[in-house]
Amino acid sequence: MRKFNIERPDRRIEDSIRHKIDNLNKPKGSLGRLESIAMQICLIEQTLHPTLHKPQHILLGADHGIEREGVSVSPREVTWQQMVNFTKGGGGVNMFCRQHGFKLHIVDMGVDHDLGGYPAITDRKIARGTADFLYGPAMSLEQMDKAVETGDELAAMCLDEGSDIICIGEMGIGNTSASSVWMSELGGVALDECIGAGAGLDSPGLAHKRKVLAEATGRYHRWKPDAGVTDCIRYFGGFEMVAAVGLMLGAAERRLVVMVDGFIMSACALAATKLVPEARDYMIFGHQGDENGHRRLLQLLHAEPLLQLGMRLGEGTGALCAFPIIDSAVRMMNEMNDFEHANITKYF
Numbered sequence: 001m002r003k004f005n006i007e008r009p010d011r012r013i014e015d016s017i018r019h020k021i022d023n024l025n026k027p028k029g030s031l032g033r034l035e036s037i038a039m040q041i042c043l044i045e046q047t048l049h050p051t052l053h054k055p056q057h058i059l060l061g062a063d064h065g066i067e068r069e070g071v072s073v074s075p076r077e078v079t080w081q082q083m084v085n086f087t088k089g090g091g092g093v094n095m096f097c098r099q100h101g102f103k104l105h106i107v108d109m110g111v112d113h114d115l116g117g118y119p120a121i122t123d124r125k126i127a128r129g130t131a132d133f134l135y136g137p138a139m140s141l142e143q144m145d146k147a148v149e150t151g152d153e154l155a156a157m158c159l160d161e162g163s164d165i166i167c168i169g170e171m172g173i174g175n176t177s178a179s180s181v182w183m184s185e186l187g188g189v190a191l192d193e194c195i196g197a198g199a200g201l202d203s204p205g206l207a208h209k210r211k212v213l214a215e216a217t218g219r220y221h222r223w224k225p226d227a228g229v230t231d232c233i234r235y236f237g238g239f240e241m242v243a244a245v246g247l248m249l250g251a252a253e254r255r256l257v258v259m260v261d262g263f264i265m266s267a268c269a270l271a272a273t274k275l276v277p278e279a280r281d282y283m284i285f286g287h288q289g290d291e292n293g294h295r296r297l298l299q300l301l302h303a304e305p306l307l308q309l310g311m312r313l314g315e316g317t318g319a320l321c322a323f324p325i326i327d328s329a330v331r332m333m334n335e336m337n338d339f340e341h342a343n344i345t346k347y348f
C-alpha cells in the first residue's frame with residue numbers, strides 16, 4: 001500500500017474564518033453546528049469563501065465470502081441485482097443523488113456476477129467476491145493493495161472532475177459482518193457490542209451471526225496473535241470497503257471534503273484513520289443509524305453525526321440526506337451579510 005501524505009489543514013487561517021463567522025449579522029454562535037461545519041470546510045479549502053462544486057457520490061459494490069455462512073437475511077444475488085437497479089435509477093441512493101444534485105458513479109469492486117453488460121457500472125472487479133473469513137483471510141495482500149489503489153484513483157478522478165466534496169456509499173450483502181469485526185478489532189470494543197441485525201436478521205439469525213463472527217475472530221487471533229491494522233483490514237474486509245478506505249485517504253490527501261454514511265462507511269472511516277489519523281479532519285459524518293454499534297463506532301471517531309433518522313439502508317443514503325445542512329453552512333459563509341454591510345449595530 002502506498003504511503004498517503006495527508007496533512008492536517010493549515011490552522012493559520014482559523015482566526016480569519018472565526019472573525020468572519022462571528023461578524024455575520026447574527027448573535028455570536030447562533031447558527032450552532034452550521035458554524036463548526038463552515039469552519040471545517042473553510043479550513044479544508046483554505047478559504048473564507050468555500051464552495052461545494054460538483055458533488056459526487058461514489059457507490060462501491062462487492063460480495064463477501066462470509067455470506068456463505070448465513071449471516072445475512074438476503075443472499076449474495078441481491079448485491080448484483082441492486083447494482084443493476086442503481087443503473088436504472090430506482091434505488092434509494094439514486095433518489096437522494098437526484099434530489100441533492102450529486103453525480104452518481106457506480107463501481108464494481110468485486111460483485112459475484114458478470115456486470116459487463118452495464119456500461120453505467122465501472123468495472124474494477126478484483127475477484128468475484130472475497131474468500132470466506134471464517135476459514136482464512138478474505139483477500140490477499142495484493143488484492144488489498146489493488147482495492148486501496150482503486151479508491152485512490154477514484155479520488156484523483158473526483159479532483160480532476162472539479163469536485164470539492166464527495167460522498168461514499170456501498171452495496172455488499174454481508175458487509176455489516178465485516179464492519180462489525182473491523183470495529184471490534186480496530187476499535188478495541190467487545191465483539192458483541194459491534195454486531196447488529198444488518199439488513200434485517202431476526203433474533204435467531206442474529207444469534208447465529210454472533211456465533212459465526214466469534215468463531216472467525218478466534219481463528220484470526222490464532223492465525224496471527226500480533227496482527228496489525230493492515231492484517232485486520234485484509235482478513236475481514238470486502239473489496240468495496242477497502243476501496244472506500246483508499247478513497248477516503250486519497251480524498252483527504254487531495255483536500256476534498258468526505259461525507260461519511262452509516263455503519264459500514266463509519267467502519268471504513270475507522271480503518272482509514274487507524275492508517276492515517278490526519279484523514280479524520282476531512283470527514284463529515286452525516287447520519288447515525290439504527291445498526292447496533294453505530295453510536296459507539298461514531299464515539300470512537302469523535303464524530304457527532306448531523307442527523308439521526310433511524311435509517312439503516314447504507315448505499316450512502318444517510319450521508320446524502322445531510323447534504324442540505326452542509327450546503328447551508330457554506331451558504332452562510334457566502335450569502336449572509338456582516339454587521340457592517342447590513343447596517344446593524346453590534347452590541348457584543
Ligand SMILES: Cc1cc2ncn([C@H]3O[C@H](COP(=O)(O)O)[C@@H](O)[C@H]3O)c2cc1C
Nearest residue numbers: 072074170171172173174175176198199314
Ligand atoms: C434489498 C437490499 C438493498 C440494500 N441496499 C443496501 N443494503 C445494505 O445491506 C447490506 C448489509 O447488510 P447485511 O450485512 O445484513 O447483508 C449492504 O449491502 C448494505 O448496503 C441493502 C440490503 C438489501 C437486502
Ligand SMILES: O=C(O)c1cccnc1
Nearest residue numbers: 198262263264289313314
Ligand atoms: O448503517 C448502515 O450503513 C447499514 C446498516 C444495516 C444494513 N446496511 C447498512
